[in-house]
Amino acid sequence: MDLSRQYAETRDAQDPIGHFRTRFHIPDERLVYFDGNSLGRLPLTTRDRLHDAIDREWGGELIRGWDTWIDLAGRAGDVIAEGVLDVGRGEVILSDSSSVNLFKLASAALDASPQRRVIVTDDDNFPTDRYVLEGLAKARGLELRVVATDIDAGVDPAGIAAALDDDVALVCLSHVAYRSGALADMVAITTAAHRVGALTLWDLCHSAGSVPVPLRESGADLAVGCTYKYLNAGPGAPAFLFVRRDLQARLRQPIWGWFGQRDQFAMDAGYDPVESIERFQVGTPPVLGGYAVLEGARITAEAGVANLYAKSAELLRYTSELNEAWLGDRLALATPKDPAQRGSHLTFQHPQAWQICQALKAAGVIPDFRTPQRLRIGLAPLYTRFVDVWEGMARLRDIVTSGSYREFEAAPGRVT
Numbered sequence: 001m002d003l004s005r006q007y008a009e010t011r012d013a014q015d016p017i018g019h020f021r022t023r024f025h026i027p028d029e030r031l032v033y034f035d036g037n038s039l040g041r042l043p044l045t046t047r048d049r050l051h052d053a054i055d056r057e058w059g060g061e062l063i064r065g066w067d068t069w070i071d072l073a074g075r076a077g078d079v080i081a082e083g084v085l086d087v088g089r090g091e092v093i094l095s096d097s098s099s100v101n102l103f104k105l106a107s108a109a110l111d112a113s114p115q116r117r118v119i120v121t122d123d124d125n126f127p128t129d130r131y132v133l134e135g136l137a138k139a140r141g142l143e144l145r146v147v148a149t150d151i152d153a154g155v156d157p158a159g160i161a162a163a164l165d166d167d168v169a170l171v172c173l174s175h176v177a178y179r180s181g182a183l184a185d186m187v188a189i190t191t192a193a194h195r196v197g198a199l200t201l202w203d204l205c206h207s208a209g210s211v212p213v214p215l216r217e218s219g220a221d222l223a224v225g226c227t228y229k230y231l232n233a234g235p236g237a238p239a240f241l242f243v244r245r246d247l248q249a250r251l252r253q254p255i256w257g258w259f260g261q262r263d264q265f266a267m268d269a270g271y272d273p274v275e276s277i278e279r280f281q282v283g284t285p286p287v288l289g290g291y292a293v294l295e296g297a298r299i300t301a302e303a304g305v306a307n308l309y310a311k312s313a314e315l316l317r318y319t320s321e322l323n324e325a326w327l328g329d330r331l332a333l334a335t336p337k338d339p340a341q342r343g344s345h346l347t348f349q350h351p352q353a354w355q356i357c358q359a360l361k362a363a364g365v366i367p368d369f370r371t372p373q374r375l376r377i378g379l380a381p382l383y384t385r386f387v388d389v390w391e392g393m394a395r396l397r398d399i400v401t402s403g404s405y406r407e408f409e410a411a412p413g414r415v416t
Contacts, residue, residue: 001321008390011318017307021383023299024232032392034367036380037206037345040232046295053291065287073238073285074278076294080240083301084231085204085213085223091245093277094227094290098205098239099128100255101224102172104280105241106136108251109170109199109222116169116198117142120160124149126178129203133172142169152334152349154182154341161192168198175213176206176343179370181335183211183343190218205229208240209300210344210381211309221247230308230344230380232296237289241280249275257282303382311381312344319346319377319389326397334374345378350400354411359399362408365392 001007012018025042033041057065073094081092095101110119119133123146130146137144147163149155154177164171171193175184190200202223207213209230215223223242227233243251256271258264259281263272273279300308317339323331334349336342350356350373357369368376379389399405 001325003322003325005387005390005394008318008386011314011386015311015386017303017311017381018385020299020303021385024383026383030364032365032388032395033384034365034377034379034388034392036232036384037210037229037343037376037378038368039228039235040230040296040380041383042234043232043295043299045299046232046234046292049291049295050288053288058287069285069287069290072287072290072294073281076290076297077240077277079294079297079301080208080227080231081242084209084297084305085215085242086305087215087242088245090277092240092242093280094238094240094285094293095281096239098203098224098226099132101239101241101280102129102201102203103132103136104253104255104282105201105222105224105243105251106133106170106172107254108280109201110136110140110142111254112199112251113169113197116167118145118165118168119143120145120147120163120168120171120193120198122147122149122155122160122173124151124155124177124179125172125174126203126205129172129174149177151177152180152182152347153336154180155184155189157185157188157192160189164192164196164198166196168193168196170199170201172201172203174203174206176204176211178206179374179376180347181206181343181345181376183207183336183341186214186220187218190220194219204242206343206345209297209305209308210312212305215242215244220244227293227296230382231293231300232380232382233289233292234296237292237296238286240293243277243280248277248279253280255282259283259285299382308381309344312379313339315379315381315384315386315389316342316344316346318386319379319393322390322393323348323396326393327400330400331375331396344381345376348375348377349373350375352405352410355405355408356396356399358408359405360392360396363395363399365395367392 204225
């Protein structure tokens with residue numbers, strides 16, 4: 001392959017969605033940002049929209065602003081539904097955080113099948129997901145059946161299928177593994193779960209906005225996801241949840257709040273939830289965060305998830321090839337090699353991954369570290385260029401081959 005910087009510049013010139021980079025606030029062009037899978041960049045429209053919301057709406061309209069704000073969670077949810085997840089309007093809504101939404105939907109799923117006593121997940125699921133499920137199992141006296149997963153290869157559909165029986169109420173997994181980027185087979189796993197009468201709950205935090213999410217094709221029941229990664233809604237932005245339309249009136253979430261009430265401003269004594277997706281809301285939604293989600297999701301929808309996925313696959317392939325050419329086996333790939341089996345980040349394994357990560361940051365490249373001994377490279381296709389990959393990998397090559405990372409302190413005792 002052509003290892004020159006000029007090759008990367010040529011690829012950028014040919015990139016059909018490369019112009020979207022100009023829609024983001026990028027004050028330092030020398031900084032190589034490889035952490036968009038943890039926190040996305042700031043869209044310029046979001047900055048403008050929030051200024052307007054603060055100055056004109058909150059500042060000028062005051063309480064009258066609720067005429068505009070009251071349905072914001074649903075409007076943003078519809079953009080995510082149609083433009084990002086390819087499901088129907090009224091099947092997605094903004095609400096709370098991913099962890100709280102996971103608790104709400106998992107509780108609702110368990111209540112729907114009280115005779116079933118088992119929750120299935122895997123041991124590489126995102127930690128907060130496992131904690132929530134562990135807490136639910138303990139509180140209800142249920143079995144949490146944890147399937148062993150290879151942390152690099154990801155969830156094995158056969159392994160999940162082997163853990164299923166007629167006592168399973170819920171299967172809860174991540175679509176894209178947070179550590180390796182491995183992509184789970186949502187269709188195969190959901191089909192297996194439905195075969196035994198179980199519901200599925202998918203964590204989309206690392207897939208929404210970066211890869212196609214086959215909720216409709218698989219017939220998935222429930223899902224949650226965050227908006228501050230590939231949807232670029234900013235730190236602490238509200239999460240979203242998905243409930244398949246035919247399940248909405250059947251499931252009742254455990255936190256009964258007034259934004260799920262049928263006639264919330266009647267202030268009735270009894271709780272009577274609406275039959276639509278709004279019943280999964282709880283309290284007053286965050287307006288400024290909701291606007292940030294709306295703007296970030298609009299840009300993603302405009303670019304098109306299929307286009308983003310195609311570019312992501314090329315960026316990942318290029319990263320892998322540069323690593324192989326420049327570093328060989330000194331930095332081992334800890335992500336599936338097959339592009340069809342991975343999301344939008346690559347992970348490398350090295351005994352001193354922590355020190356390499358610190359050295360990269362000092363050299364103007366921002367990746368992140370994950371245990372055990374993993375260096376994670378996130379490539380958000382809306383604004384990451386091929387030249388960013390070339391520059392970041394060139395700096396990584398120099399750090400590893402020179403051994404300069406040894407100048408940095410070893411990992412803290414608990415980080416391995």
